[in-house]
Amino acid sequence: MNRVPMREKILAASFALLVLAALLGVATCVTFSPRHLAFEEQIKAFVRESKPGSEMQIFNGHDLSGWAVHGLGSWTVADGVLTVRRGLGYLATRCEDFGDFVLTLDIRVSKNGNSGVFFHSPHARSLWPWPKGFESQVDNHDPKNPTGSLYNHVRARSLLSRDDEWFEMKIAAIGESISLAISGETVVEATFPAPMKSFIALQAHDPFSRVDFKNIRLRIPDETTRE
Numbered sequence: 001m002n003r004v005p006m007r008e009k010i011l012a013a014s015f016a017l018l019v020l021a022a023l024l025g026v027a028t029c030v031t032f033s034p035r036h037l038a039f040e041e042q043i044k045a046f047v048r049e050s051k052p053g054s055e056m057q058i059f060n061g062h063d064l065s066g067w068a069v070h071g072l073g074s075w076t077v078a079d080g081v082l083t084v085r086r087g088l089g090y091l092a093t094r095c096e097d098f099g100d101f102v103l104t105l106d107i108r109v110s111k112n113g114n115s116g117v118f119f120h121s122p123h124a125r126s127l128w129p130w131p132k133g134f135e136s137q138v139d140n141h142d143p144k145n146p147t148g149s150l151y152n153h154v155r156a157r158s159l160l161s162r163d164d165e166w167f168e169m170k171i172a173a174i175g176e177s178i179s180l181a182i183s184g185e186t187v188v189e190a191t192f193p194a195p196m197k198s199f200i201a202l203q204a205h206d207p208f209s210r211v212d213f214k215n216i217r218l219r220i221p222d223e224t225t226r227e
Contacts (some may be wrong), residue, residue, distance in 0.1 A: 019178040036065040041095060047097050052222035058093060058200070059216035067091050071129050073204030083167040084204045089128040090118060094203035099197045102219040103171045107138055109147075111163040113209035114139045116151060118201040119173055131201060134192075136171050136180050138203075138211065148180050148187040156180070166212075168224050 044067050046056045058066060061080040061123040067074060072087020073084065084091070099120065109115060121133020135151040140163055142149075148156035148169070161167040170181040173195065180188040202213060 001049055004016070007016075007158050010117055014157055024062040035062055038059070038166070039065045042098075043095050045091070047095055048217075050099075050220050055217055055219040059156045059213070061214070064091070066094055068094050070124060070201075071204065076205070080214055082202075082214075082216075084202065086094070086207050087204045087211050088206065089204045090124070090201040091130075091204070092118075092199040094199075098131050098200055099195070100217070100221050101111060101200075102124065102174075102221055103200060104168060104219070105216040106166050106168055106214045107161075108166045108212040109138055109161070109163060110210040111142065112141055113163070113211055114142075114203075115203040115209060115211040116203040116205070117169065117171060118203065119198065120195040121198050121201070122196070123199075130203060131198075132197075133198065134168060134178065135203070138169070146179075148182040150178060150180060150188050150190055153192075154188045154190045156182070158185075158187060161189065164211065168206070172221070195224070 006071050039060050043056065043058055046054065059082060061077070063077055064075060069089065069091055071087065073087035073089045073091070074085045075091050076164070098184040103117070103119070115138040116135040117137050117138070118131045118133060121131035124130055134153070137145045137151045138147050139145065140147050140159060140161055143154065145151050146156050146159045147161045167183050172179045176193060176195070178187055178188070178192060221223050
């Protein structure tokens, strides 16, 4: 009778435990929530109409209705705050027809935390976990791309946010113009060729970051808001 060496038994058992841990990790990182289709239809109707000067909260403060989880990341909602912990990936709006817009949201990032807001981007492909388009950076400790930078395109003029403190981020994408502001101060102004319509997404960057979002509101630009 052939006997399996003890070393191979131990390796096989270890591998099985790793697979089980990975499966449990997937189960705990992927977030599922009920969807309120009426709210999702309101967002679509708001975008279809695109009435200049109109504004809408695109996060309802209760659940992930209107948003879809891509990749791994633990997304939870409590007391009007959307929180991401663990995992690589992103949370994207189900509506993918955002063109010109002014997006304003409040963000709080943990010490050495990392995240970002994607826009005018295609969805992630292959093994790359994030959209490859424009990203408004959230990272208070990246010397090349501090919070408020247009990631790998334009560095923010100054760092105006602090760890574990709420700050306001404003993204104005109008025609070929992109401007980013932190707590009311513009830190990036740039011009790029004709942008694509797409979703808006929040980044789940790594297993160690915790990032909170709230008051996510989108305005359709009019003549007085073209920055």
